[in-house]
Amino acid sequence: MKQRISTLLQDILGREVVLEKPRERSLGHFATPIAFSLAKELRKSPMIIADELAASFSDSEEFSSVTAVKGYLNFKLSEDFLSEYGTWALDNPTSFARQENKQKILLEYVSANPTGPLHIGHSRGAVYGNTLYRLAKHLGYDITAEYYVNDAGNQIDLLGLSIQLYARENILGEDVEYPESYYRGEYLEDLAQGAIVKFGKEILSDTSRQKELALWAKDGVMNLIVKDLSDANIVFDAFVNESALYSDWDRVMEKMALNDKNAIYEKEGKLWIASQAKGDDNDRVVVREDGRPTYLAGDIVYHNQKFERGYDHYINIWGADHHGYIPRVNAAVEYLGYDSNKLEVLLAQMVSLLKDGEPYKMSKRAGNVILMSDIVEEIGSDALRFIFASKKSDTPLEFDIEQLKKQDSSNPIFYIQYAHARIKTIISKSSLNSNEINSASLKGFDGNADILLFDALLLPEVVEDAFNSRQVQKLPDYLQALAASLHKFYYDVRIIGREDEAKLLKLLMVVALSLKTGLGLLGIEAKDFMSRETDETD
RNA sequence: GCGCUCUUAGCUCAGCUGGAUAGAGCAAUGCCCUUCUAAGGCAUCGGUCACACGUUCGAAUCGUGUAGGGCGUACCA
Structure with a gap:
């Protein structure tokens, strides 16, 4: 939707346009501050420019109005446009928010050592990676999820x-x-x-x-x-064992030497990679004096193998404590003759747990780790996924374990699920059948219904933006806002029994589709019904 | 020491390709169930966007510096 508007504006205005959300919904659906940037070169006041630009949109199918306010251009989409789009989405639910992308992507994540069960720190990268994976799949990318098993060393x-x-x-x-x-x-x-x-x-x-x-x-x-x-709905396409890679070591070293004879050299009885020349702080040992390879050696062979398999793009999700490791892997990739820009390393920051306000130090090797499986058991995979997906992955996250255990409104996943369940309940209680609902139009709403429709139809942009920016949290943020709009609408309008019941139900179906699709992308199943637990026995 | 990164409401966090009055959730306070599930809605309270300087018509957003936190600085993974 935004894409279409954006290209339309480019055609009319003849330049790239930044589209943003207006300050207030009553102003319109989209806005652009373009008059400000034009003000300087045209030597005119932004207000006047905006007025002139607004006038050039007099007859357009997509917009019902284009207005200039304080130098901003505000666009209001037409009913026909929104109605058509909403109807299309309901008719093609599995295509909603989908795209075609030809790119082949290899995503490597988790890759925790096979020395113990996963703990809470691992689960952040796991959820983040899996959410990216789901987004990419939905957007049509040919993406493969891989787990690197460090079974040597x-x-x-x-x-x-x-x-x-x-x-x-x-x-x-x-x-x-x-x-x-x-x-x-x-x-x-x-x-x-x-x-x-x-x-x-x-x-x-x-x-x-x-x-x-x-x-x-x-x-x-x-x-x-x-x-x-x-148990957290995370499944991999492939596992690659470090131990199986070393047979390839000699060939990979020759390959590097062929590209640059100084790439690998011997000093003090060890083999080193000249990573400093490629931007690393120091050169790094790849084979020790006793002949045992270092961890880096395995990664070099692994990355060579990745690139030989021929993807368009490579994404690695690592723990933030590995960030110093990036330059040396990039160096190796370049010595192997590949473009290190194709390798994107995303860092999942540390998770620190609090328990009753006190820091809860996690150490995998001590006995007192907080296991991922324990948390999944306690709060459920949905809540765990939601919490990690809704925070930017590259900033440290701190939360109180006691808060995580709560299953009430402070847990936003319930808020969204409840919105979806409310819609399903109304539809099941209505006496209208699906034909009557589907044949209704999505036009002529009063109150805030048209805003709700617009909000529900924003999902495709959100999905695309969340993946492209790798800012997965934009999706849960959006879903929460959409759920809020729904709850408000639900409170304001009693739907069953109204004369425009059919079109309102159809509107709610669009909202439900958006919520369900969005939750699915987070690895969370939308619930059609939620029963309220009365007495909690703890 | 050096490198990366962070600092926004009492708490947890959004916002950052510069733009209209800096947002949400939680917590706190007060209202709303004879109404499709109150797991809901409404309202109030809460901010010198760490600090200073600079660039700009305009800075939470960009630049420099300062302070404080985190991570890294392995022949561990």
């Missing part, structure tokens, strides 16, 4: 060791020293018990079999992670 050794220590302490009853850096948590119990069934008790105390134990256990941990994710 120190943390895997540590997993094996941690299981053994846990088992020796809690199952075999030994007195062991359990250093801070080792993993803890209930899941170790299940892994240890599983290991006994699979390998026998001996493996729990045989230090030479740690690796074997770990390699077996990581699959179990991945199952936990996959379940945590799917």
Whole structure:
């Protein structure tokens, strides 16, 4: 809608136009401050320019009025335009807010180490990434969601060791020293018990079999992670194992050397990548003195593989504590002969939890982590998704765990769900059938109904803007505002029994479509009915 | 020290390609159920947009500086 208006204005005014929301709804649907920017070159006052411009829109199908107020140009869309659009949306519900985009995108996110279940910090990036994924799909992009499994390196050794220590302490009853850096948590119990069934008790105390134990256990941990994710409606298209990449290492190094013979060099018995020459602070070690590759080595091979698979654009979602890592990966991508501008790294900032106003320090390796699965169980996946999707991902977020547990109006997801359920209830209570509703027109509203219609039809712009700007929170913000409009309308107008009942119901159906589509993009299912819980037993 | 980033209402956050009176939710206070679910609506309260200077007809938005917070500055991932 906005797109169409915008190009229309460009045709008439002959230049790019910034469209914004007017200060007040009564002024119009769209506004532009273009007269101000023209004022200087035309050497005329903005007021006069705006008046002149307004006059040039005298006969246009799309607008019912174009007015100049204090230098702003305000546009009011015509009833025909809005009615046609709303009817089209109801007739083509699955096409509403959809687009065609040819671009192929590879999205990598979560990629948490397979050393324990996901915690609350991971879930932010997970929700953010999955919401982007859903938006992209809806907009027609060919997008693939991928999880990079770091199943090699120190943390895997540590997993094996941690299981053994846990088992020796809690199952075999030994007195062991359990250093801070080792993993803890209930899941170790299940892994240890599983290991006994699979390998026998001996493996729990045989230090030479740690690796074997770990390699077996990581699959179990991945199952936990996959379940945590799917409980929050997050599903991946592919998993790539770090361990499977190293066979490609020699070829990738040759590839870099072919592009730039100084890309990789040897010093002090180690292999380094000359990332400083590509904007990093220092050069980085990729293979240690003992021949073990560093984490970066895996990422280099992985990114080479990504680019060889040939996408138009690559998006990585990383925790904010990895931001210093971006230059070295970019350096590697360039040494591999690819355009690092195609690689976009989005950072999901830290989540800090408060409990009754006190900071709640999270550490994955301490036992006191807040598990994603616990939160999903307590407040539901819908509320979790909504909370993370409604905050800008690149600013640190702080919230009180007690607030999260509330299931009342302070939880905006209920507010939106309730709006949708109210519409469904009215429609089911009306004596009109769907034919009578669908054949009504969306014209000739009084009161605020036309504003509600316009609001509901804004979804396509919001979806597009939310994805393009990677500002996912614009969608929940919009849905909340739309729900507010609906609730107000519901209060003001008693629909059943009015003579224009059919067209009002049709209007509500457009609102419901917008809410349902929007919620779906957030991975939340719209409810047709909500039963109020009376007495809460806690 | 250096790099990145943040600072907007009591709290959590929007707004930032410069534009009309800086917004929402929560909290607080007061109203509205003989009315399609009150999980709702209405109203009130609440702000020197961290501070200073600069650019501009115009700055929460852009630039510089200051203060304070977070993260990074690994041959950990």
